[in-house]
Amino acid sequence: MTVQHAGAVAPSQSLAVRAFDSSRLEAFCATAEFDRPTLVLDVDRVEAQYHALKAGLGHADIHYAVKANPHPAILGRLVRLGAHFDAASRGEIEMCLAQGAQPHQISYGNTIKRVVDIAWAHQAGITLFAADAEEELEKIAEHAPGAQVYIRVIVEVSMADWPLTRKFGCDRDTALRLLDTAKALGLDPVGFSFHVGSQTRKAEMWRPTLDAVGQLWADAKAAGHELTMLNIGGGFPAFYGEEIQAPTDYAAGVMAMVTERFGHVPRVMAEPGRGLVAEAGMIVAEVVLTSKKSDRDLHRWVYLSIGRFSGLAETEGEAIRYQFVTPHDGEATGPCIVAGPSCDSADVLYEKRPMQLPLALKAGDRVLIRNTGAYTSTYSSVCFNGFPPLEAVAI
Amino acid sequence: MTVQHAGAVAPSQSLAVRAFDSSRLEAFCATAEFDRPTLVLDVDRVEAQYHALKAGLGHADIHYAVKANPHPAILGRLVRLGAHFDAASRGEIEMCLAQGAQPHQISYGNTIKRVVDIAWAHQAGITLFAADAEEELEKIAEHAPGAQVYIRVIVEVSMADWPLTRKFGCDRDTALRLLDTAKALGLDPVGFSFHVGSQTRKAEMWRPTLDAVGQLWADAKAAGHELTMLNIGGGFPAFYGEEIQAPTDYAAGVMAMVTERFGHVPRVMAEPGRGLVAEAGMIVAEVVLTSKKSDRDLHRWVYLSIGRFSGLAETEGEAIRYQFVTPHDGEATGPCIVAGPSCDSADVLYEKRPMQLPLALKAGDRVLIRNTGAYTSTYSSVCFNGFPPLEAVAI
Numbered sequence: 001m002t003v004q005h006a007g008a009v010a011p012s013q014s015l016a017v018r019a020f021d022s023s024r025l026e027a028f029c030a031t032a033e034f035d036r037p038t039l040v041l042d043v044d045r046v047e048a049q050y051h052a053l054k055a056g057l058g059h060a061d062i063h064y065a066v067k068a069n070p071h072p073a074i075l076g077r078l079v080r081l082g083a084h085f086d087a088a089s090r091g092e093i094e095m096c097l098a099q100g101a102q103p104h105q106i107s108y109g110n111t112i113k114r115v116v117d118i119a120w121a122h123q124a125g126i127t128l129f130a131a132d133a134e135e136e137l138e139k140i141a142e143h144a145p146g147a148q149v150y151i152r153v154i155v156e157v158s159m160a161d162w163p164l165t166r167k168f169g170c171d172r173d174t175a176l177r178l179l180d181t182a183k184a185l186g187l188d189p190v191g192f193s194f195h196v197g198s199q200t201r202k203a204e205m206w207r208p209t210l211d212a213v214g215q216l217w218a219d220a221k222a223a224g225h226e227l228t229m230l231n232i233g234g235g236f237p238a239f240y241g242e243e244i245q246a247p248t249d250y251a252a253g254v255m256a257m258v259t260e261r262f263g264h265v266p267r268v269m270a271e272p273g274r275g276l277v278a279e280a281g282m283i284v285a286e287v288v289l290t291s292k293k294s295d296r297d298l299h300r301w302v303y304l305s306i307g308r309f310s311g312l313a314e315t316e317g318e319a320i321r322y323q324f325v326t327p328h329d330g331e332a333t334g335p336c337i338v339a340g341p342s343c344d345s346a347d348v349l350y351e352k353r354p355m356q357l358p359l360a361l362k363a364g365d366r367v368l369i370r371n372t373g374a375y376t377s378t379y380s381s382v383c384f385n386g387f388p389p390l391e392a393v394a395i
Numbered sequence: 396m397t398v399q400h401a402g403a404v405a406p407s408q409s410l411a412v413r414a415f416d417s418s419r420l421e422a423f424c425a426t427a428e429f430d431r432p433t434l435v436l437d438v439d440r441v442e443a444q445y446h447a448l449k450a451g452l453g454h455a456d457i458h459y460a461v462k463a464n465p466h467p468a469i470l471g472r473l474v475r476l477g478a479h480f481d482a483a484s485r486g487e488i489e490m491c492l493a494q495g496a497q498p499h500q501i502s503y504g505n506t507i508k509r510v511v512d513i514a515w516a517h518q519a520g521i522t523l524f525a526a527d528a529e530e531e532l533e534k535i536a537e538h539a540p541g542a543q544v545y546i547r548v549i550v551e552v553s554m555a556d557w558p559l560t561r562k563f564g565c566d567r568d569t570a571l572r573l574l575d576t577a578k579a580l581g582l583d584p585v586g587f588s589f590h591v592g593s594q595t596r597k598a599e600m601w602r603p604t605l606d607a608v609g610q611l612w613a614d615a616k617a618a619g620h621e622l623t624m625l626n627i628g629g630g631f632p633a634f635y636g637e638e639i640q641a642p643t644d645y646a647a648g649v650m651a652m653v654t655e656r657f658g659h660v661p662r663v664m665a666e667p668g669r670g671l672v673a674e675a676g677m678i679v680a681e682v683v684l685t686s687k688k689s690d691r692d693l694h695r696w697v698y699l700s701i702g703r704f705s706g707l708a709e710t711e712g713e714a715i716r717y718q719f720v721t722p723h724d725g726e727a728t729g730p731c732i733v734a735g736p737s738c739d740s741a742d743v744l745y746e747k748r749p750m751q752l753p754l755a756l757k758a759g760d761r762v763l764i765r766n767t768g769a770y771t772s773t774y775s776s777v778c779f780n781g782f783p784p785l786e787a788v789a790i
Binding site for chain 1: 430460461462465482483484485486487488489490504505506507508509510511527528529530531534549559560561562563564565566568569590593681683684685686687688689690691696698700704708711734736737738739740741742743746757758759772773774775776777778779780781782783784785
């Protein structure tokens, strides 16, 4: 099989390569039976990654982006490690509290909040909220009076594998104005947040974004704003086949650039999600069918028991190329279009760039999908085509 | 508001325009309180549409494509009307049986089936299976010996709004060979199925597809195959703003073309999904935030309480332009980018073609989304970003 394994990537001099040991996950999967697609999570791996990132981040708080994977075993472990949390909704705040997190450790990081949810969070003791618009500040001022807020800014430069859309944040002038608005509304505007873009593979790639935010920071200070908090967001990468920098080096590299531009900021927040949990997960699925549409086709179709609507949503646009482990690895391969099991014609994972998979692959063969701990289980649909949602178990 | 309402489309001479009365849904929504996004289903509307389609389809059996919406109230009503069902999975078969459907009324229409599910269906009394590949026929022959099978063919010509990918079906030569393979395996190959493409808005648009399948049908007969069944699949449209032909005319038009090409076929199956239930559903949601990213932006952003991951998956690629009803309809409008409530940057509904929405729209305003009875509730994710799945209620 030509799919590259983490351990098989040639290390370079300048970059430590992620070669995480997934033997515990593979050993568990090898002996267990699964009657449907299942995500297996190694919580010890999450802990190891937490320590590795924390070693580089220094005094910055890790606010785990709960949306990446809110499995209780992950949240519970992170609470015991003293992690903080970035929550997208009332539901996520409740999950963190249920695992013992304290309200002051949780930031309500979604810039789009229903007023009933703001009021609920305020009553639950949450004191830190994100905003990128006047209307949002008005809602927070009314339903969480006096709260700390940070303003999310748009950064148009990104070297990430997947730069974000313009959905979140506001431009420089609006951001500066919103600091004034927040004060006028009786809120406590503490700083800014931004997002460098998903899967920013090396610390060096943060440079242009940090330059832009550093300028904004200076402008805000010049305008008389006392800023005490910088939220550097996510973007911490996971290994999907392309070289990424090792977590401690990566985090230390980012923090060095932060210090260069911002000096000592009392409170720095970092929000790894994918970068903390993706490599701690392995999906166990199976081949349901292999076929050719025509005798003239050069490629085969391989249909799996899991697809875009049952956990692999991030294959949209073929963004992530997950790595597969099959019982025939090492044997002769050929190009395959890989698709999900549903009757939905859009449920195709890899077609524009077919995958090389073993020619011997057939219905019933087990397929392990590596580094699937983030953005899988909760993206799974409720009951699409009558298929149950992705199961998740922690070991 | 410039969003076009069904009743406001100018009728043409040649095409009856769908101007379904949604007053019962709107009346219910007007008086009810909803604490989260909710799909309201008018099951009487499903029944009326069933009768309208059946009036045109004549002796063809309606196999409702359960995946469009498996709500028990819809399945139960259709069972009482004598409908048949097209199931994509064991889960969907179980839902039909639970509502009183008989096994002979259910076809297992997914060409991608796990062997344990084939065996289960066989034991449950299902006798009709779809296939498009040799390996699938082998699985069926082993686990549902003697079953009736139909071969799904690829039709490369489509005039549909959304032609299907090549995920399902096989080409002409493969299809003919699979009939032989099925026989050799002790199965009963009864005929062919195809799919004209989603949202084929007028019967006339079926012509090139029916021509191609008609030729294949003739070739199979010439090769000595006794074919008794033709499954014409789905493609029956719903009203999303563009003119569609009225259901009875539409169905009668398709059947007239079928008879021209295929003569009298003992068993014709039609599989409307969207065309049967979409217009019977209305989603109740709300505006969570309106904003501008910059003072220089011409458009605003409108964030709803529902998005791509909580029920509106079919807005992917801006495929469907749902029609919104707001409290400010009739007032001045402006261009808006419409997005969902999650922290996912891809959760944007309409950006390439912004929507015209009332300038007065603000956080807390209720938004009704019309004709959302199909492919919404079961596409909803389990717990994405901590948001609960789309609620569904039948009236």
